[in-house]
Amino acid sequence: MKVLHVAQPVSGGVAAVVADLARDQRERGWEPVVACPREGRLRSQITGLGVPVADWEATRGPGPGTAREVASLRRIIAERRPDVVHLHGSKAGLAGRLAVRGRIPTVFQPHLWSFESDASLAGRLAVVWERAAARWTGLFLCVSADEARDGAGSGIRGRMVVVPNGVDVTGLVPVDIARAKAEAGFGPGPTVVCVGRLAPLKGQDLLLDAWPEVTAAVPGARLALVGDGPLEAELRAHTTAADDSVLWLGHQDAPHRYLAAADVVAVPSRAEGMALVPLEAMAMGRSVVAYDVGGIRESLGDTGAVLPPADVPALARAIITRLDDAQLRDDEGTRARQRAETLFDRRRMAAQVAELMEELVSDG
Template identity: 55%
Template sequence: MKIVHVTQPVAAGVAAVVRELAVSQRERGWSVAVVCPPGRLADRLRDEGVDVHDWPATRTPGPRTVTEVVRLKKILDRLDPHAVHLHSSKAGLAGRLVLRGRRPTIFQPHLWSFQTAHGLLRHVSAAWERLAARWAHQLVCVSDDELRAGRAKGIATAAEVVCNGVDTTVLRPRSRVAARRRLGLPDVPTAVCVGRLAPLKGQDLLLTAWPAVLASVPDAQLVLVGDGPMRDRWRAIGDHSSVRWWGHDTAVADFYTAADVVVLPSRAEGMALVPLEAMASGRPVVAFDVGGVRQSVGDAGAVVEAGNVPALAEAIAARLADPVLATGEGLTGRRRAEVLFDSGRVGDQIATLVDKLVGEGR
């Protein structure tokens, strides 16, 4: 089996999914290549022995898109794979323009483009997805919510829901005190938020809620792990001694372990990896009710109305103030991660889809 993954973006959850699938499929004995822009993902894949082809594409459509499409066509023609797996909106745009259904094609949106666009662009994005649906043989959605959103816009491609997964052998419950010592954090009630500092991820909403959390738990601390375009602006909101601006860090396991609660304040998601990683680490999750969150979190924390800042603050404070509640939810989360969201199960599901798709094509 020869499969090519095409991805842009190359960071955060999408990159983690692509890497897991590429490594898993190579271990099955498949010939696997990843086409993506140069950077951390490409470097890591090469270190792990995966064939990588540079595709210097930007994250959003623009004047360079035509050149990007031409470059991608040359790469795919040269590789001549049995199937192509397109990840996220930009790769989905370029890849479907190149392939146009002539080769078995999987498209995995990882959150629809029209769910993050506004105004006219939102309508244009939805129209494009309806048009391009004919050029994908298999749609893979990471949550039931994501599939429903696509169907509501008239996207009728044959679809399967394959929830994101995490390596539950690497992420495990460990000593909270030891993790805080390694990170140099004080041993006080701790909320952790992991994610790119960008409007979609909603850290500004969490920072707005934080004073209410401190009113209930005065010695609490908030650790923000990540960097991004909103860092300087949002530091003005969260300019408080209890807020730690950690910046980007690829080794996030200790941060989950150090937490009493992990917070996901996103404005939109397909199915975020952060709650799954937190649950695998045995920590409860507090999140807004956006795509895939209820399906992933279940009883392993609190899912509050999207954008409801007071409710977010109340749920965080409750778990920082009540270790018994937080521990119980953490144990529930660990069980959910092992049974429902282990990355090995994800790899098996995708491999089955690819085998079926290529077999039908032959």
């Protein structure tokens, strides 16, 4: 089976999912290829797996260059002659379906519908596009029941199948937190960790708004922000130069070592498809507090705190409660690990996707 994965964006959870699928398909004896921009972390991940990469230069959003991106992708498809095309993210979904137009079995995986994150005219136009492009989509692959519900509720008609995201539950395991804190360079005090791109959707501004209440209630608490992005300067303005309770760690190639060092993992996102960070934290047996956006309740179940979206006081209270109660953290972490093993193993995710692709190609 020849599978062409087309990806934009090329970092974060999307890149991790693409890499997991390409790895699994290569191990199956299939021939996966990934088309993505040269710049970005996905390319290095894929080449490290021995999977071929095709240069596809594309920006994150639609614009004057979209026609060129469609033409470039059409050439890649003609050269690679895939049996199935798997489009990851809204930009790949736009360019890919315009390039293929249903001539090859096509899977579109939104990783969060673009209209869910954009209330502007562009977001409304995205709904119109998705409804029209459904005729060129053999399968909508949704990472959570929330994502499938949002698509159907927006009038998008087509076959939608939910395959929850998965993580490496064999590599991500609970470790001694005191040792993990020392290895991460943290002190032994109460520690909250937030991993994510510094961007509006990830909600670090909401977490920083809640943080003064946390430090007032839990003296010595530290907040570690792992990630980089366009809002870094603006987010830093939430704190003063004298406030050393917030650690700005930037991009890290191994963010899991910081999740391992967390007493509490905070996920203050405004929107998600199904975020990988909570799943990774769960696999490592850590307590998670998160807003009730796409896929979060489905991920955490009763293993952590699921809060009203953008509720800053509720976020502060949930963090304080867990920093003050080690038994609660430990109990949540134990249940979270069990839930991750049962429901969110990346091997199960990849196997489900492979089965769906075989079915789609057979039917086509």
